[in-house]
Amino acid sequence: MGLRVFDEQSNYVLFGDDSRIFLYENLGDSLRRFNSLEDSSELTRILSRVEIPVKKEVNLPEIRTLLREGPIGQLVLDIANDCNMRCDYCIYSDLYPNERKFQKALFMEEDILRKALHFYLNRAGAEPKITFYGGEPLINFPMIEKAVSVCRELTSRDVSFSVATNGVLLKNQALDFLMENDFFLLVSLDGPKEVNDRFRCFPDGSGTYDIITHNLERIRELDMQYYESNVSFNITLPDLDKTLEVFGFFESEEILSRNKCFPHRLVPTIALPSSLGWHGQSDELIEGYVQCVQSGKTVSEPLKGEFEPLLKWFRKRQNDRLSGATWPGGMCVPGLKKLYVDPKGEFFMCEGYNSHQAIGNVDEGLDVEKILRLVSTFTSIKNKLCSSCWAERLCYSCMASAKDGLNNEISVGGLSSFCPILKDNILKTLYIEGRLTTH
Numbered sequence: 001m002g003l004r005v006f007d008e009q010s011n012y013v014l015f016g017d018d019s020r021i022f023l024y025e026n027l028g029d030s031l032r033r034f035n036s037l038e039d040s041s042e043l044t045r046i047l048s049r050v051e052i053p054v055k056k057e058v059n060l061p062e063i064r065t066l067l068r069e070g071p072i073g074q075l076v077l078d079i080a081n082d083c084n085m086r087c088d089y090c091i092y093s094d095l096y097p098n099e100r101k102f103q104k105a106l107f108m109e110e111d112i113l114r115k116a117l118h119f120y121l122n123r124a125g126a127e128p129k130i131t132f133y134g135g136e137p138l139i140n141f142p143m144i145e146k147a148v149s150v151c152r153e154l155t156s157r158d159v160s161f162s163v164a165t166n167g168v169l170l171k172n173q174a175l176d177f178l179m180e181n182d183f184f185l186l187v188s189l190d191g192p193k194e195v196n197d198r199f200r201c202f203p204d205g206s207g208t209y210d211i212i213t214h215n216l217e218r219i220r221e222l223d224m225q226y227y228e229s230n231v232s233f234n235i236t237l238p239d240l241d242k243t244l245e246v247f248g249f250f251e252s253e254e255i256l257s258r259n260k261c262f263p264h265r266l267v268p269t270i271a272l273p274s275s276l277g278w279h280g281q282s283d284e285l286i287e288g289y290v291q292c293v294q295s296g297k298t299v300s301e302p303l304k305g306e307f308e309p310l311l312k313w314f315r316k317r318q319n320d321r322l323s324g325a326t327w328p329g330g331m332c333v334p335g336l337k338k339l340y341v342d343p344k345g346e347f348f349m350c351e352g353y354n355s356h357q358a359i360g361n362v363d364e365g366l367d368v369e370k371i372l373r374l375v376s377t378f379t380s381i382k383n384k385l386c387s388s389c390w391a392e393r394l395c396y397s398c399m400a401s402a403k404d405g406l407n408n409e410i411s412v413g414g415l416s417s418f419c420p421i422l423k424d425n426i427l428k429t430l431y432i433e434g435r436l437t438t439h
Protein backbone atom coordinates (compact mmCIF):
# COMPACT_ATOMS: atom_id res chain seq x y z
CA MET A 1 0.00 0.00 0.00
CA GLY A 2 2.49 2.65 1.09
CA LEU A 3 1.05 5.80 2.57
CA ARG A 4 2.63 9.00 1.27
CA VAL A 5 2.32 12.65 2.14
CA PHE A 6 1.81 14.64 -1.05
CA ASP A 7 1.68 18.09 0.43
CA GLU A 8 2.14 19.38 3.93
CA GLN A 9 1.30 23.03 4.39
CA SER A 10 0.62 25.04 7.48
CA ASN A 11 -3.04 24.19 7.74
CA TYR A 12 -3.69 21.07 5.77
CA VAL A 13 -2.15 17.83 4.71
CA LEU A 14 -2.74 15.88 1.55
CA PHE A 15 -1.91 12.23 1.91
CA GLY A 16 -2.83 8.77 0.73
CA ASP A 17 -1.69 5.95 -1.51
CA ASP A 18 -1.94 5.77 -5.27
CA SER A 19 -5.62 4.87 -5.31
CA ARG A 20 -6.95 7.16 -2.58
CA ILE A 21 -5.95 10.72 -1.81
CA PHE A 22 -7.15 12.32 1.40
CA LEU A 23 -7.23 15.92 2.43
CA TYR A 24 -7.26 16.83 6.10
CA GLU A 25 -8.04 20.51 6.46
CA ASN A 26 -7.59 22.30 9.70
CA LEU A 27 -10.32 24.90 9.35
CA GLY A 28 -13.23 22.50 9.02
CA ASP A 29 -11.23 19.83 10.87
CA SER A 30 -12.56 17.46 8.28
CA LEU A 31 -11.38 14.67 6.04
CA ARG A 32 -12.26 14.35 2.38
CA ARG A 33 -11.37 11.73 -0.16
CA PHE A 34 -10.40 12.40 -3.75
CA ASN A 35 -9.96 9.93 -6.53
CA SER A 36 -6.73 11.48 -7.62
CA LEU A 37 -4.61 14.58 -7.37
CA GLU A 38 -6.26 15.66 -10.61
CA ASP A 39 -9.32 16.85 -8.64
CA SER A 40 -7.41 20.08 -8.26
CA SER A 41 -10.18 22.66 -8.70
CA GLU A 42 -12.11 21.24 -5.78
CA LEU A 43 -8.91 21.10 -3.73
CA THR A 44 -8.05 24.70 -4.55
CA ARG A 45 -11.54 25.82 -3.57
CA ILE A 46 -11.33 24.08 -0.20
CA LEU A 47 -7.79 25.19 0.56
CA SER A 48 -8.63 28.83 -0.11
CA ARG A 49 -10.81 28.69 3.02
CA VAL A 50 -8.13 27.28 5.30
CA GLU A 51 -7.22 29.64 8.12
CA ILE A 52 -4.38 30.14 10.57
CA PRO A 53 -4.63 27.88 13.63
CA VAL A 54 -5.68 29.32 16.94
CA LYS A 55 -3.42 30.44 19.74
CA LYS A 56 -2.79 28.28 22.80
CA GLU A 57 -3.73 29.90 26.07
CA VAL A 58 -4.29 28.77 29.66
CA ASN A 59 -6.11 30.37 32.56
CA LEU A 60 -3.45 30.43 35.29
CA PRO A 61 -5.70 31.61 38.20
CA GLU A 62 -8.11 28.76 37.43
CA ILE A 63 -5.25 26.24 37.35
CA ARG A 64 -3.85 27.66 40.62
CA THR A 65 -7.20 27.01 42.34
CA LEU A 66 -7.37 23.49 40.92
CA LEU A 67 -3.82 22.76 42.09
CA ARG A 68 -4.69 23.92 45.62
CA GLU A 69 -8.05 22.20 45.95
CA GLY A 70 -8.91 20.06 42.95
CA PRO A 71 -9.04 16.27 42.93
CA ILE A 72 -5.96 14.27 41.98
CA GLY A 73 -6.68 11.41 39.58
CA GLN A 74 -4.05 8.72 40.06
CA LEU A 75 -1.13 8.12 42.42
CA VAL A 76 1.95 6.38 41.00
CA LEU A 77 4.21 5.08 43.75
CA ASP A 78 7.76 4.42 42.57
CA ILE A 79 8.72 2.10 45.40
CA ALA A 80 11.99 0.62 44.10
CA ASN A 81 14.69 2.35 42.13
CA ASP A 82 16.25 -0.99 41.23
CA CYS A 83 15.36 -4.00 39.13
CA ASN A 84 16.05 -7.72 39.00
CA MET A 85 16.44 -7.42 35.20
CA ARG A 86 18.70 -5.32 32.96
CA CYS A 87 16.91 -4.75 29.65
CA ASP A 88 19.18 -3.27 26.98
CA TYR A 89 16.76 -0.47 26.14
CA CYS A 90 15.74 0.35 29.73
CA ILE A 91 15.32 4.06 30.42
CA TYR A 92 17.66 3.60 33.40
CA SER A 93 20.42 2.04 31.26
CA ASP A 94 23.51 3.85 29.95
CA LEU A 95 21.61 4.64 26.73
CA TYR A 96 20.03 7.53 28.63
CA PRO A 97 22.95 9.42 30.17
CA ASN A 98 20.68 12.05 31.74
CA GLU A 99 18.19 9.73 33.40
CA ARG A 100 18.60 8.30 36.87
CA LYS A 101 20.50 5.03 37.20
CA PHE A 102 19.63 1.97 39.22
CA GLN A 103 20.92 2.55 42.68
CA LYS A 104 21.04 -0.32 45.10
CA ALA A 105 18.72 -0.07 48.07
CA LEU A 106 16.89 3.05 46.96
CA PHE A 107 13.57 1.62 48.08
CA MET A 108 10.63 3.62 49.38
CA GLU A 109 10.28 3.30 53.13
CA GLU A 110 7.19 3.30 55.31
CA ASP A 111 7.27 6.93 56.49
CA ILE A 112 7.43 8.24 52.90
CA LEU A 113 4.75 5.77 51.81
CA ARG A 114 2.40 6.88 54.61
CA LYS A 115 2.89 10.57 53.84
CA ALA A 116 2.31 9.98 50.11
CA LEU A 117 -0.88 8.00 50.74
CA HIS A 118 -2.12 10.53 53.26
CA PHE A 119 -1.58 13.42 50.85
CA TYR A 120 -3.19 11.57 47.94
CA LEU A 121 -6.22 10.13 49.73
CA ASN A 122 -7.06 13.60 51.09
CA ARG A 123 -7.15 14.89 47.52
CA ALA A 124 -8.35 11.85 45.52
CA GLY A 125 -11.78 11.77 43.91
CA ALA A 126 -14.47 9.17 44.54
CA GLU A 127 -12.45 6.36 42.94
CA PRO A 128 -8.82 6.46 44.07
CA LYS A 129 -6.35 4.70 41.78
CA ILE A 130 -2.90 3.66 42.95
CA THR A 131 -0.20 2.17 40.71
CA PHE A 132 3.06 0.64 41.94
CA TYR A 133 6.02 1.32 39.73
CA GLY A 134 9.83 1.02 39.71
CA GLY A 135 12.39 -0.28 38.53
CA GLU A 136 10.61 -3.44 39.46
CA PRO A 137 8.09 -2.75 42.23
CA LEU A 138 7.77 -6.39 43.31
CA ILE A 139 11.34 -6.36 44.66
CA ASN A 140 9.92 -4.09 47.39
CA PHE A 141 6.81 -6.21 47.88
CA PRO A 142 6.47 -5.48 51.65
CA MET A 143 5.72 -1.84 50.74
CA ILE A 144 2.86 -2.98 48.50
CA GLU A 145 1.33 -4.96 51.37
CA LYS A 146 1.86 -2.01 53.69
CA ALA A 147 0.26 0.42 51.23
CA VAL A 148 -2.89 -1.68 50.97
CA SER A 149 -3.25 -1.85 54.75
CA VAL A 150 -2.57 1.91 55.15
CA CYS A 151 -5.24 2.66 52.51
CA ARG A 152 -7.73 0.58 54.51
CA GLU A 153 -6.85 2.62 57.63
CA LEU A 154 -7.21 5.94 55.85
CA THR A 155 -10.31 5.49 53.67
CA SER A 156 -13.45 3.42 53.32
CA ARG A 157 -13.57 4.12 49.57
CA ASP A 158 -12.77 1.31 47.13
CA VAL A 159 -9.21 1.84 45.95
CA SER A 160 -8.19 0.37 42.60
CA PHE A 161 -4.64 -1.02 42.72
CA SER A 162 -2.35 -1.88 39.84
CA VAL A 163 1.27 -2.82 39.37
CA ALA A 164 3.56 -2.36 36.35
CA THR A 165 5.86 -5.38 36.49
CA ASN A 166 8.36 -7.36 34.43
CA GLY A 167 6.49 -10.52 35.52
CA VAL A 168 9.46 -12.43 36.95
CA LEU A 169 8.27 -12.25 40.58
CA LEU A 170 4.58 -12.93 39.93
CA LYS A 171 4.51 -16.03 42.12
CA ASN A 172 4.19 -17.39 45.65
CA GLN A 173 2.87 -15.08 48.41
CA ALA A 174 3.25 -11.96 46.27
CA LEU A 175 0.95 -13.38 43.61
CA ASP A 176 -1.58 -14.62 46.18
CA PHE A 177 -1.72 -11.16 47.73
CA LEU A 178 -2.10 -9.36 44.40
CA MET A 179 -4.90 -11.67 43.33
CA GLU A 180 -6.72 -11.49 46.67
CA ASN A 181 -6.68 -7.69 46.45
CA ASP A 182 -7.86 -7.63 42.84
CA PHE A 183 -4.72 -5.91 41.53
CA PHE A 184 -4.48 -5.11 37.83
CA LEU A 185 -1.20 -6.43 36.46
CA LEU A 186 0.53 -4.69 33.55
CA VAL A 187 3.18 -7.22 32.50
CA SER A 188 6.01 -6.32 30.12
CA LEU A 189 6.52 -8.94 27.42
CA ASP A 190 7.90 -8.16 23.96
CA GLY A 191 6.84 -11.19 21.92
CA PRO A 192 8.03 -14.74 21.25
CA LYS A 193 11.04 -16.05 23.14
CA GLU A 194 13.77 -15.00 20.70
CA VAL A 195 12.28 -11.50 20.28
CA ASN A 196 11.64 -10.95 23.99
CA ASP A 197 14.97 -12.36 25.15
CA ARG A 198 17.01 -10.26 22.73
CA PHE A 199 16.54 -7.20 24.95
CA ARG A 200 14.64 -8.28 28.06
CA CYS A 201 17.18 -10.15 30.11
CA PHE A 202 18.71 -10.70 33.52
CA PRO A 203 22.00 -9.03 34.54
CA ASP A 204 23.90 -12.15 33.36
CA GLY A 205 22.36 -11.78 29.89
CA SER A 206 20.04 -14.78 30.14
CA GLY A 207 16.48 -14.42 28.86
CA THR A 208 13.31 -13.97 30.89
CA TYR A 209 10.62 -15.36 28.57
CA ASP A 210 10.40 -18.85 30.08
CA ILE A 211 9.98 -17.58 33.64
CA ILE A 212 7.38 -14.95 32.72
CA THR A 213 5.24 -17.31 30.64
CA HIS A 214 5.47 -19.98 33.36
CA ASN A 215 4.14 -17.41 35.87
CA LEU A 216 1.35 -16.41 33.48
CA GLU A 217 0.30 -20.06 33.06
CA ARG A 218 0.15 -20.39 36.83
CA ILE A 219 -2.16 -17.35 37.19
CA ARG A 220 -4.45 -18.86 34.54
CA GLU A 221 -4.58 -22.15 36.41
CA LEU A 222 -5.43 -20.39 39.66
CA ASP A 223 -8.20 -18.16 38.30
CA MET A 224 -8.93 -17.86 34.60
CA GLN A 225 -11.47 -15.10 35.05
CA TYR A 226 -9.02 -12.97 37.05
CA TYR A 227 -6.34 -13.63 34.43
CA GLU A 228 -8.46 -12.47 31.52
CA SER A 229 -9.85 -9.38 33.21
CA ASN A 230 -6.85 -8.19 35.27
CA VAL A 231 -3.72 -9.04 33.25
CA SER A 232 -2.62 -6.87 30.34
CA PHE A 233 0.60 -6.58 28.39
CA ASN A 234 3.01 -3.80 27.73
CA ILE A 235 4.79 -4.57 24.44
CA THR A 236 7.90 -2.60 23.48
CA LEU A 237 8.74 -2.78 19.78
CA PRO A 238 12.44 -1.93 19.48
CA ASP A 239 12.71 -3.50 16.04
CA LEU A 240 9.82 -2.72 13.71
CA ASP A 241 10.91 -5.45 11.29
CA LYS A 242 9.49 -7.81 13.88
CA THR A 243 6.16 -6.02 14.26
CA LEU A 244 4.03 -8.49 12.30
CA GLU A 245 5.68 -11.43 14.03
CA VAL A 246 5.05 -9.88 17.46
CA PHE A 247 1.43 -8.97 16.71
CA GLY A 248 0.82 -12.43 15.25
CA PHE A 249 2.23 -13.97 18.39
CA PHE A 250 -0.03 -11.99 20.74
CA GLU A 251 -3.03 -12.71 18.48
CA SER A 252 -2.49 -16.46 18.31
CA GLU A 253 -1.02 -17.59 21.63
CA GLU A 254 -3.67 -19.14 23.82
CA ILE A 255 -2.35 -17.49 27.00
CA LEU A 256 -2.23 -13.99 25.47
CA SER A 257 -4.87 -13.52 22.83
CA ARG A 258 -7.78 -12.44 25.06
CA ASN A 259 -5.82 -9.95 27.16
CA LYS A 260 -5.44 -6.24 26.52
CA CYS A 261 -2.14 -5.17 24.93
CA PHE A 262 -0.40 -1.81 24.74
CA PRO A 263 2.25 -1.77 22.00
CA HIS A 264 4.67 1.15 21.95
CA ARG A 265 7.92 2.26 20.34
CA LEU A 266 11.16 3.44 21.84
CA VAL A 267 11.78 7.14 22.15
CA PRO A 268 13.89 8.63 19.30
CA THR A 269 17.06 9.12 21.35
CA ILE A 270 17.70 5.39 21.74
CA ALA A 271 15.65 3.80 18.98
CA LEU A 272 17.25 1.32 16.63
CA PRO A 273 17.33 2.85 13.14
CA SER A 274 14.65 0.40 12.06
CA SER A 275 12.22 1.40 14.79
CA LEU A 276 11.36 4.90 13.61
CA GLY A 277 9.23 6.35 10.88
CA TRP A 278 6.59 5.00 8.61
CA HIS A 279 7.22 1.37 7.97
CA GLY A 280 5.99 -1.24 5.50
CA GLN A 281 4.70 -3.40 8.33
CA SER A 282 2.59 -0.46 9.60
CA ASP A 283 0.68 -0.60 6.31
CA GLU A 284 -0.17 -4.25 6.81
CA LEU A 285 -1.36 -3.60 10.35
CA ILE A 286 -3.55 -0.73 9.17
CA GLU A 287 -5.00 -2.86 6.38
CA GLY A 288 -5.71 -5.69 8.85
CA TYR A 289 -7.42 -3.30 11.25
CA VAL A 290 -9.53 -1.61 8.55
CA GLN A 291 -10.62 -4.94 7.08
CA CYS A 292 -11.66 -6.30 10.49
CA VAL A 293 -13.75 -3.22 11.27
CA GLN A 294 -15.31 -3.04 7.80
CA SER A 295 -16.24 -6.73 7.78
CA GLY A 296 -17.54 -6.67 11.37
CA LYS A 297 -14.94 -9.19 12.58
CA THR A 298 -13.54 -9.02 16.09
CA VAL A 299 -10.46 -6.81 16.16
CA SER A 300 -7.52 -8.48 17.90
CA GLU A 301 -6.23 -6.98 21.14
CA PRO A 302 -2.83 -5.86 19.72
CA LEU A 303 -4.56 -4.06 16.83
CA LYS A 304 -6.98 -2.42 19.25
CA GLY A 305 -4.08 -1.32 21.45
CA GLU A 306 -2.18 -0.01 18.44
CA PHE A 307 -4.90 2.09 16.81
CA GLU A 308 -7.90 2.69 19.04
CA PRO A 309 -6.48 5.12 21.63
CA LEU A 310 -5.62 7.59 18.86
CA LEU A 311 -8.87 7.01 17.01
CA LYS A 312 -10.73 7.79 20.25
CA TRP A 313 -8.62 10.93 20.69
CA PHE A 314 -9.43 11.98 17.12
CA ARG A 315 -13.16 11.27 17.45
CA LYS A 316 -13.61 13.33 20.59
CA ARG A 317 -11.94 16.37 19.00
CA GLN A 318 -13.69 19.69 18.88
CA ASN A 319 -14.54 19.90 15.20
CA ASP A 320 -16.50 23.10 15.01
CA ARG A 321 -14.93 26.50 14.54
CA LEU A 322 -12.60 27.07 17.51
CA SER A 323 -12.55 30.22 19.58
CA GLY A 324 -9.51 32.52 19.52
CA ALA A 325 -7.47 30.53 22.04
CA THR A 326 -7.46 26.89 23.11
CA TRP A 327 -5.87 24.61 25.67
CA PRO A 328 -2.56 23.14 24.41
CA GLY A 329 -3.61 19.76 23.03
CA GLY A 330 -2.54 16.77 25.10
CA MET A 331 -1.17 18.75 28.05
CA CYS A 332 -2.44 17.77 31.48
CA VAL A 333 -1.90 19.88 34.58
CA PRO A 334 1.14 18.25 36.24
CA GLY A 335 0.22 16.69 39.57
CA LEU A 336 -3.53 16.67 38.97
CA LYS A 337 -4.24 13.93 36.46
CA LYS A 338 -1.44 11.85 37.87
CA LEU A 339 0.97 12.30 40.76
CA TYR A 340 4.24 10.35 40.65
CA VAL A 341 6.14 9.92 43.94
CA ASP A 342 9.72 8.64 43.90
CA PRO A 343 11.36 6.59 46.70
CA LYS A 344 12.61 9.77 48.43
CA GLY A 345 9.14 11.33 48.46
CA GLU A 346 9.70 13.85 45.65
CA PHE A 347 6.71 14.55 43.40
CA PHE A 348 6.98 14.36 39.59
CA MET A 349 4.46 14.74 36.79
CA CYS A 350 4.52 11.17 35.42
CA GLU A 351 6.57 8.07 34.54
CA GLY A 352 7.94 9.91 31.49
CA TYR A 353 9.35 12.76 33.56
CA ASN A 354 10.35 11.16 36.83
CA SER A 355 13.77 12.36 37.84
CA HIS A 356 13.90 16.01 36.81
CA GLN A 357 11.59 18.96 37.38
CA ALA A 358 10.24 17.91 40.79
CA ILE A 359 6.83 19.48 41.40
CA GLY A 360 6.69 19.19 45.19
CA ASN A 361 7.20 16.55 47.86
CA VAL A 362 5.39 14.56 50.52
CA ASP A 363 6.21 17.12 53.25
CA GLU A 364 5.27 20.34 51.48
CA GLY A 365 2.69 19.14 48.95
CA LEU A 366 2.45 20.39 45.37
CA ASP A 367 4.74 23.26 44.38
CA VAL A 368 1.94 25.26 42.79
CA GLU A 369 4.05 28.14 41.47
CA LYS A 370 6.60 25.78 39.88
CA ILE A 371 3.79 23.89 38.13
CA LEU A 372 2.30 27.15 36.85
CA ARG A 373 5.71 28.13 35.44
CA LEU A 374 5.96 24.77 33.65
CA VAL A 375 2.45 25.15 32.23
CA SER A 376 3.26 28.67 30.95
CA THR A 377 6.57 27.56 29.43
CA PHE A 378 4.95 24.63 27.65
CA THR A 379 2.15 26.85 26.35
CA SER A 380 4.65 29.29 24.87
CA ILE A 381 6.64 26.40 23.34
CA LYS A 382 3.44 25.18 21.67
CA ASN A 383 2.71 28.68 20.38
CA LYS A 384 6.22 29.01 18.95
CA LEU A 385 6.49 25.59 17.39
CA CYS A 386 3.00 24.58 16.41
CA SER A 387 1.24 27.58 14.91
CA SER A 388 2.43 26.63 11.44
CA CYS A 389 1.81 22.90 11.74
CA TRP A 390 -1.14 21.17 10.07
CA ALA A 391 -1.26 18.64 12.95
CA GLU A 392 -1.76 21.31 15.58
CA ARG A 393 -5.43 20.72 16.35
CA LEU A 394 -5.00 16.96 16.66
CA CYS A 395 -1.61 16.82 18.30
CA TYR A 396 -1.43 15.05 21.65
CA SER A 397 2.05 16.26 22.58
CA CYS A 398 2.44 16.78 26.31
CA MET A 399 5.13 18.17 28.60
CA ALA A 400 6.93 14.83 28.85
CA SER A 401 7.30 14.79 25.06
CA ALA A 402 8.99 18.23 25.27
CA LYS A 403 11.70 17.02 27.65
CA ASP A 404 15.07 18.02 26.30
CA GLY A 405 17.53 15.09 26.38
CA LEU A 406 20.42 17.51 26.98
CA ASN A 407 19.40 19.49 30.05
CA ASN A 408 16.05 17.91 31.01
CA GLU A 409 14.17 21.19 30.67
CA ILE A 410 11.11 21.39 28.47
CA SER A 411 12.09 23.12 25.25
CA VAL A 412 11.22 23.75 21.61
CA GLY A 413 14.11 21.45 20.66
CA GLY A 414 12.85 18.67 22.93
CA LEU A 415 9.34 18.82 21.52
CA SER A 416 10.42 19.17 17.91
CA SER A 417 12.45 15.94 18.15
CA PHE A 418 9.16 14.16 18.72
CA CYS A 419 7.28 15.83 15.84
CA PRO A 420 8.01 13.15 13.21
CA ILE A 421 6.58 10.45 15.49
CA LEU A 422 3.60 12.58 16.47
CA LYS A 423 2.85 13.37 12.84
CA ASP A 424 3.28 9.76 11.74
CA ASN A 425 0.78 8.63 14.34
CA ILE A 426 -1.70 11.39 13.54
CA LEU A 427 -1.42 10.62 9.81
CA LYS A 428 -2.05 6.93 10.39
CA THR A 429 -5.10 7.85 12.44
CA LEU A 430 -6.42 10.23 9.79
CA TYR A 431 -5.87 7.63 7.11
CA ILE A 432 -7.73 4.92 9.05
CA GLU A 433 -10.57 7.30 9.84
CA GLY A 434 -10.65 8.27 6.17
CA ARG A 435 -10.85 4.64 5.08
CA LEU A 436 -13.60 3.92 7.58
CA THR A 437 -15.78 6.97 7.08
CA THR A 438 -15.47 8.49 3.62
CA HIS A 439 -17.42 7.25 0.63
Ligand code: SF4
Pocket residue numbers: 083084085086087089090091092134135136166188
Ligand atom coordinates in the same frame (compact mmCIF):
# COMPACT_ATOMS: atom_id res chain seq x y z
S1 SF4 B 1 12.23 -4.70 33.58
FE1 SF4 B 1 11.80 -2.52 33.26
S2 SF4 B 1 12.90 -1.43 34.87
FE2 SF4 B 1 13.74 -3.53 34.75
S3 SF4 B 1 15.52 -3.36 33.42
FE3 SF4 B 1 13.74 -3.95 32.15
S4 SF4 B 1 12.90 -2.02 31.36
FE4 SF4 B 1 14.27 -1.51 33.10
Ligand code: SF4
Pocket residue numbers: 385386389390391392393395396397415416418419420422423
Ligand atom coordinates in the same frame (compact mmCIF):
# COMPACT_ATOMS: atom_id res chain seq x y z
S1 SF4 C 1 4.22 19.26 18.54
FE1 SF4 C 1 5.06 19.02 16.47
S2 SF4 C 1 3.59 17.68 15.41
FE2 SF4 C 1 2.55 18.47 17.24
S3 SF4 C 1 1.46 20.29 16.48
FE3 SF4 C 1 3.45 20.96 17.32
S4 SF4 C 1 4.80 21.06 15.51
FE4 SF4 C 1 3.03 19.79 14.95
